[in-house]
Amino acid sequence: MANEKKMDVVILGLLSHEPMTGYEIKKIIDNQLKYFWSGSFGSIYPTLNFLESEKAIEKVENEVTGRGKITYAITDVGRQKLKMWLDNPVSKDELKYESLLKLFFGGELGKESVLRQIGNFEEKISKELAMLQFFEKNLESSLNEDEDHLYFLLTVRFGIETYKAHLKWCKDAKNMLK
């Protein structure tokens, strides 16, 4: 019922690459997945505990860091769970684009306001695009280091293509309104 939980497979997916702490998981979500996924600490840590109780992940013996750091690694049970989700062809893509919603209802406020909305959107997207292009470069040069880098590169390129399309649209839209 309600929404289906996905944080578990997100974590499993990230840990299938290498062992990590919850904090590191959050960083990756915010940096690499941010343009097609999101998640907060309040969702990550409880899921981590849940997955451990399920024996899908396990704590890794910590180096003598002394810190309260907890590193997790995926188990065979976890790998199987991940595979099951990956094998399922059904994928729900959910978008809630408030920017577009405001544009859709823009008639109420008039052109100047809509132009402002588009400007805000354009600025946001431009920044993201620059970051993605930076990632792209890094990934291109390290493509043979790790097989997974190919898939990361593909998602980054997806973001780049999408954002370019958005920026093109911003230009066209501004012209149409003027």
Next chain:
Amino acid sequence: MANEKKMDVVILGLLSHEPMTGYEIKKIIDNQLKYFWSGSFGSIYPTLNFLESEKAIEKVENEVTGRGKITYAITDVGRQKLKMWLDNPVSKDELKYESLLKLFFGGELGKESVLRQIGNFEEKISKELAMLQFFEKNLESSLNEDEDHLYFLLTVRFGIETYKAHLKWCKDAKNMLK
């Protein structure tokens, strides 16, 4: 706290165009907004009641339809509420692209599986694109009938540009994997 409710402004925005029933609101969300927004009956009807209690919308005298149909119209209070939201430059765009997530973790299953994921995605997008292009035609020919049609056309074009970028990416990605 938690997520900010948006269904109220969605309904207000749709009613600012013309009076409607909850059922009609649902249809518009599913047809015109679907590629950047979504919403269910379980969210629409309670919000409708809430907005009426707030006097942001009101029941319209029904024709002698006899049916249990309830048509709502926006009030001045509602228009003001809508304007306040539209005036606010902050917009949260939230995407949960399960398709991309599966791709990002695709290393676990290998190329064939990823190619299948991309194929599924491509098919889905192609269908949506065809529909959007149909909408575009209709809107282009009725552009001078209603001022709002301009804004609808812009959002439809946003969808078209975005989906075209996605399809281009699908092609590139398949080539890279082969």
Next chain:
DNA sequence: CTTACCATGTAAGGCGTTACATGATTCA
């Protein structure tokens, strides 16, 4: 010695989905 960041967690609560319930109307 203070600022920024690393690091983990809990509590409260909203939001919206899915599933269920109910019945009218239209059309073949």
Next chain:
DNA sequence: TGAATCATGTAACGCCTTACATGGTAAG
């Protein structure tokens, strides 16, 4: 007369976000 669609609504449930709480560590 049966199926599809129109039409409104409620109940349960769960995900996730925000905000709060707490403390360690590194660097300047």
